[in-house]
Amino acid sequence: MTPVQGARARARAEITAAIKDEARRQLAAEGAAKLSLRAVARELGMVSSALYRYFPSRDELLTALIIDAYDAVGAAAEQAHAAAVHAAPGDHLAQWTAACRAVRAWALAHPHEYALLYGSPVPGYTAPRDTVGPAARVALLLVGTARAAHEAEGVALPPLPDVLVPEAERLAADVAPDLPPALAVALASAWAQLFGLVSFEVFGQFHRVVEDRDAFFAAAAERLGREVGLLPRP
Amino acid sequence: MTPVQGARARARAEITAAIKDEARRQLAAEGAAKLSLRAVARELGMVSSALYRYFPSRDELLTALIIDAYDAVGAAAEQAHAAAVHAAPGDHLAQWTAACRAVRAWALAHPHEYALLYGSPVPGYTAPRDTVGPAARVALLLVGTARAAHEAEGVALPPLPDVLVPEAERLAADVAPDLPPALAVALASAWAQLFGLVSFEVFGQFHRVVEDRDAFFAAAAERLGREVGLLPRP
DNA sequence: CGCAAGCAAGAGCAGTGCTCTCATTTCAGT
DNA sequence: ACTGAAATGAGAGCACTGCTCTTGCTTGCG
Incomplete structure (x- = not known):
């Protein structure tokens, strides 16, 4: 994009990154509630008001950290999944559990x-639009695994209760038009239960x-995989 | 217990309750992070320092609210469960889902x-011993439903993977010595997944x-019930 | 070269949790 | 019934917080 940005822009990018790094350090050390703009500034040797040139508010800084974190956990899951695809190409259940374990490992x-x-969502703060993309990475990975299994060997799921059929069709149309509605519902359940x-x-x-x-x-992760119709070592 | 407590003790109990009520109001309105001792005191027409005669710190006030909340959700679940036991005495799956729905309704x-x-746990704050009893109420209710079904008709569960057998036996011995280890593990999973x-x-x-x-x-709740071996309308 | 834009500093505002001191009220033991 | 101890409330104060505003300095583009 910007092949060689001016020294000023580069400095700005570096300082922005340094702020996020220090904020992440405080986050890891003390938790979100104790993340203080003043403390970040102090640690970086600047004055608190200068930070507002880079992040218009504490919540914006939090948003940046949230997006980075979604990307990090998504990348971890995708990497573990890719490794499992390479190690056990046809074993979709193993690929599923590998992704689940990666999410858990990153979380721990x-x-x-x-x-x-x-x-808990930060009070008074609603996630801006920018977060939905990164936030969906893990979910899309789970959907992708189920799709691969479905294309390769088909999945057998118990029929849905009647009241859920409209919702299932809507959900499938939204997130995975190529998958059967019952599978879309099972995936949404498994997704929430995994994070539970x-x-x-x-x-x-x-x-x-x-x-x-x-x-x-x-x-538990393997049971969740079976719930979405995955089978071991085909 | 204390048949007629002095006027002072009664006043103390009333003020303590008023503080918790006002704190709960602010909690519902703005969330935990914006719960302010000063605002509670202001709303109650007293000065902030006076509050410290009743709760030694903000975290202690939060703890009191947490215990009350655990009791409230536990009571809601127990009441819905009892009603279901009365309405459909033998249908353990219906009783299970009734309890789950009550938890969800209370949460919403x-x-x-x-x-x-x-x-997210409040940072720097670890739940004191007093919370574990109320916190266990919902879990114990789920265990109790599974136990009733197990005593009435037995439950059939798939065998455990070998690596889980020791943990399953330990878990069963801890929380439900009368239940088969595989059921104890399934219950723990279902418990976490329900809250997911x-x-x-x-x-x-x-x-x-x-x-x-x-x-x-x-x-989803019904599927969880089947996962712990419950069957509809026996 | 000049001037607008970017930037850091500092003061300041309103708010927070919490501590300390100092009166006053209440209660219990004699 | 009286007195001394304990409980209570008020107020000032400390060290913080997020955030705003003004004031200058620096940078780099036209």
Whole structure:
């Protein structure tokens, strides 16, 4: 795009990145609520008002971090999925669980950023349009896995209750017109349930309840995969 | 317990309740992050420092609200469950879904309190021991439904993967020694997944994705019930 | 070269959680 | 019934926060 930007623009990009880095550091250390513009500025050796040249408000800074985090977890899942496709080309269930495990691993490694994405929404703050793209990456990856399995060998799902048929058709038309409506509904359920499992673990709800969480999650993710019709080692 | 407490103790209880009420109002209006001790005091016509005679810190006030909220959602679920037991005595699946729907309804009616319980943990704040009892009410209700079904007609579950067997036995011994280990694991999964569905809805993740959320949730809750071996109308 | 735009600094405003001191009220033991 | 201790409320104050506004300095384009 801009082949050689002026020194000023470069400095601006560098400072913006430095602000986000420092903010991410504070986020990881203390959580979103303790992320303070003044502290970020202090750590960067500037004065708080200067920060407003780069981010018009604290919420805008948070938004930038949210977008980066969605991209990070999406990239982690996509990478793990691609590796699984390479390692076990036809095993769609293994590919599914690989993506799920990558999401979980990223969440456990970045709990505060995960909380920003899938925890309580920041009050008075509604996610701007820019976040929906990155936010959909993981969901689209799950849809893609199910689509590959469906194209390769077809999936068998139990019939839907009658009341859900219109919603299922609408949902399928919206997100995956090539997939059967029952599969679209199953995917939406599995999507939410996957993050339920991850959130419970990251937010400590499994404390003193589930101990061997690796094995527990692996089994649960595989069950979710079967729920959307995936089968092992075809 | 205390048959007739002095006027002072009564006043203390009343003021404590008034503080919690006003705090709950602000919580519902603006969310946890904007809950301000000073604003609560202002609204109650007292000075902020006086509040510290009743709650030693803002976090302690939050803890009190959290315990109340756990009790409220637990009571809502228990009441819906009891009604279902009365209306359809043998239909354990209907009882299960009734409890799930009650949790969802409470969450949608009190989104900010729900976020306090199942959203991002408040930073720097770890839930004290007093919360674990109320927090377990919904989980215990789900366990109880599964136990009733198991005692009445037995439940059939797929076998566990080998790696999960030790964890399953430990988990069953901990929370429900009378239930088969595979059922205990399935219950823990269903528990987390149920709140995944509710959280996605309350936190807006289903925005522009799932539209007919009543039907969607009802179907998902029923699937969760089948996952723990419940069967309709025996 | 000049001048507009970009930028940092500082002061300041309104708000926050929390602590401390100082009166006053209430209650209990003698 | 009286007194001393405990509980309570008021107020000032500290160290923060996000954010705005004004004031100059620097940069780089036309």
